[in-house]
Every structure is written in structure tokens, then in C-alpha cells.
Amino acid sequence: MEQLGFEGMPRRLYTCTPTRLTTWLDCPRRYRMNYLDRPAPQKGPPWGHNSLGASVHNALAGWWRLPLPRRTAPAAGALLQQGWINEGFASDDQSAKYRDWARQMVEEYTARLDPADEPVGVERTVATRTDVIAVSGRIDRLDARPSEDGGTELVVVDYKAGRHVLTVDDARSSLALAIYAIAAGRVLRRDCRRVELHHLPTGQIIGWDHTPESLDRHLRRAESVAVECADADEAWRGSLDADRVDEVFPPRTSPGCGWCDFLRHCPEGQTAAVSRRPWDGLAELLSVGALPACGVRRVQSGPWRRPRTTRLYTAAPLAYPLRHLTS
Numbered sequence: 001m002e003q004l005g006f007e008g009m010p011r012r013l014y015t016c017t018p019t020r021l022t023t024w025l026d027c028p029r030r031y032r033m034n035y036l037d038r039p040a041p042q043k044g045p046p047w048g049h050n051s052l053g054a055s056v057h058n059a060l061a062g063w064w065r066l067p068l069p070r071r072t073a074p075a076a077g078a079l080l081q082q083g084w085i086n087e088g089f090a091s092d093d094q095s096a097k098y099r100d101w102a103r104q105m106v107e108e109y110t111a112r113l114d115p116a117d118e119p120v121g122v123e124r125t126v127a128t129r130t131d132v133i134a135v136s137g138r139i140d141r142l143d144a145r146p147s148e149d150g151g152t153e154l155v156v157v158d159y160k161a162g163r164h165v166l167t168v169d170d171a172r173s174s175l176a177l178a179i180y181a182i183a184a185g186r187v188l189r190r191d192c193r194r195v196e197l198h199h200l201p202t203g204q205i206i207g208w209d210h211t212p213e214s215l216d217r218h219l220r221r222a223e224s225v226a227v228e229c230a231d232a233d234e235a236w237r238g239s240l241d242a243d244r245v246d247e248v249f250p251p252r253t254s255p256g257c258g259w260c261d262f263l264r265h266c267p268e269g270q271t272a273a274v275s276r277r278p279w280d281g282l283a284e285l286l287s288v289g290a291l292p293a294c295g296v297r298r299v300q301s302g303p304w305r306r307p308r309t310t311r312l313y314t315a316a317p318l319a320y321p322l323r324h325l326t327s
Contacts, residue, residue, distance in 0.1 A: 013134045014226040018176035021135075021225045026256075028232065032249040033262045036236050043261040048088035049162060049281035052098055056161040056200065057140060058083045059106050064122045064141070071115035073107040080106050088278040098282060102161070105200050120144050120154060126183035132223040139180050147191065154192035156180045160199045163283035171197050171208035178218035181210060201283065 024031045033041050059080035063071060080103045089095035120142040127136035141157040156177055160166060171177065177195035185192035193215065197206040210218075235248050253272035259281065263269050 011132075011230070013129060014132065014230045015134045016226055016229065017135065017137050018179050018222070019137075021222055021229065022175060024225060024229050024232075027252040027260070028249040029246070029251040029266060030260060030262055031229070031232075032236070032245075033265065036233065041262055041265045044264060045278050046087035047259075047281055048090075048095075048098070048279040051085040051087045051089070052102055052282065053161045055080060055083055055085050055099075056102055056106055057159055060110070060140070060159060061123045063106075063110055064119060068115055071110070073111040076110040077103040077107040089282075090277075090279045094279065094282075105161070109198075109200050119157075120188070121184075124184075126180060126187050128179075128183040128186045130219065130223060133226045135179055135183070135222060135226075137176060137180055137183070139184065142184055144190075145194075152190070153194065154181075154184050154188065154190050156184060156192065156195045158195070158197050160197050161201060163201070163281070165202075166197050166199050166204060166206045168206055168208060171195050171206045172214075175218055175222060177208075178210060178215055179222060182215050182219055 020031075020035060023034060059076055062079045062083070063076045066075060081099065084095075084099045086092070086095050089098065121139060122141055123138055124142055125136060125138045127134065129135070139156055140159045143155040143157055144152045145155050147153040158177060174195065181192045181195055193210040195208055195210065199206065232248050240248060251266055251268040253268050255273050257263060257266070257269035258273035258276040260266065260269055263275060
């Protein structure tokens, strides 16, 4: 029996994460396969670069959870070694080389952190809502830094371990980072406008200081995307005719289709891009000393205007430095 509605009643809040919203923007068909199809279509094999990234994130999160006396660089390396995800690599030998490289990378990164400088949160889930959406997400690290007015402000830190060269625009335009900043500020009732991408392979910290206006623009954008998602979800639940599925959930093809988990189910994607092997997203490694690597330390606020991008120092070469960082 169809449930009767009442004109003028408020629409139910759309519950989402930033990832769900950006999936819709990237490709409505992939959104359908990932979030709506039940049973969901079978995905492709695990990606090696995802295994590497997850291993690094888990090790850094685990490091902050250790008792203070045990927060040493070797301890971070041991956590990486113990929690290494051995999926998506061409061979055990390739996996071992990337594991050793990632271990040195997290050791160099944590060696330049102050272990006593406790973050406000590690892998912390934050959430907020508006009249349109109820959005939540998990922050890699939430710092408290001195602010220009003598108090403290929250800073959203997002770890990156991939080969993609980051720019200030990546931090400025990230819907996820903006939503995290908004949610963290509201939950903890403190200013949170700065977002940072910490790219461990190159040692770069890419930061952006939002304004209330720029954060509000991101929030309005999230609401706009959520309305599109909600309309599509409603059409799907309403027994959408088969000949209208691609009208509501069209494929959005690009060279990036080669990395899609659902490529095998998408003829348009197969035409648009070359299928990638699980290890193709890994940066190529070179021998010792081929390229100087930079490590990362924490960026502290001061009475000055903080730089948008900071290359912080040059450290000893990683055992397996990156030759190219283009995606």
C-alpha cells in the first residue's frame, strides 16, 4: 500500500559521506553499482596502491595510540611491517620491496613529529547536518595549533601516500576536507578552517586556509549534490524501468575508467580506457640514492601568515625513492 504524503512536509535528510557524494560526481553508474545494486556487482581484484595506502594509514594511526614512551620512529616501522596488507601486488617480491619502502617512509615521517603533541583526534569520526543532509566522515588526524589570536584552532590533516603530485588546488577544492573542517568545528565548538595534505613520499605539506564563506560554498555544493543523489535513489527504489536506468545513472567515461572496480560491468568504460593491472597504480621504484626524498614535520602556526605550500627539508634518500609521481 502506498504511503500518503502531505504537501509541505520537510524532505527526509539525505545521509551520506563525502565519498558517496564524490562518487556520484565522478560517475552515476559507479554510484549505482556501489551503493544501490543488491546484490552488488562483483568488483575487480584489490589494488596494490590501496593496500599500500591503507597500511601506511593504519601504522600512523596505531603509532599515536601507543603509550608516549613507545612512540618512536622504529615503532612506527614495526607497526607498518606487522600490519602490511599483501594484496594487489605482482609478486611477493614486489610486495616486500614496497613494504620496506613504506616502512622507511613512515619512520622518517614520525621521526619529525613530537610524540608528546597529542592530536585532538586520530581516525576520528565527525558529523554534521543541515536542512538537507546528514553527513559524516573520518579524519586521519585532527590537530590543535596556536592561532593568530593567541588561542588554538583545529587543523584537519589528511595523509597521502600515492604517486599523484599534489597542488594547493587539491587542498582548496577538496569537498571532503572542507566537510571535515565544518563538522569538526561544530562538534568541538572551536574554529577549524585550515586543511592539510601530508604527502609522505615527497615530504610536502599542502595547506589551505578556508574562510567561513569558502566553507559555506562547499557545504552548499554538498547539499546540491545530495539532492541529485536523493532524487536518483528515490527513482531506483520506485522500481525504475530498465530502459531508464542509464538515463538516471549514466556512465561518465574518462581515462580514469581503467581504475574502476566495476569496469568489467561497463562496456562504455572499457571503450574509454585501458584496463589496469592491480599493481599499475604503484609508483616506480629506483635504486638507493637515485632521487633525494623529503620527510615531513608538523607545521605550527605562528603570528605570521602561514605559507600555502611548504617543502620542509631534505632527508637522506629512501631505500626505494620514487622516479615519477604522475598519475
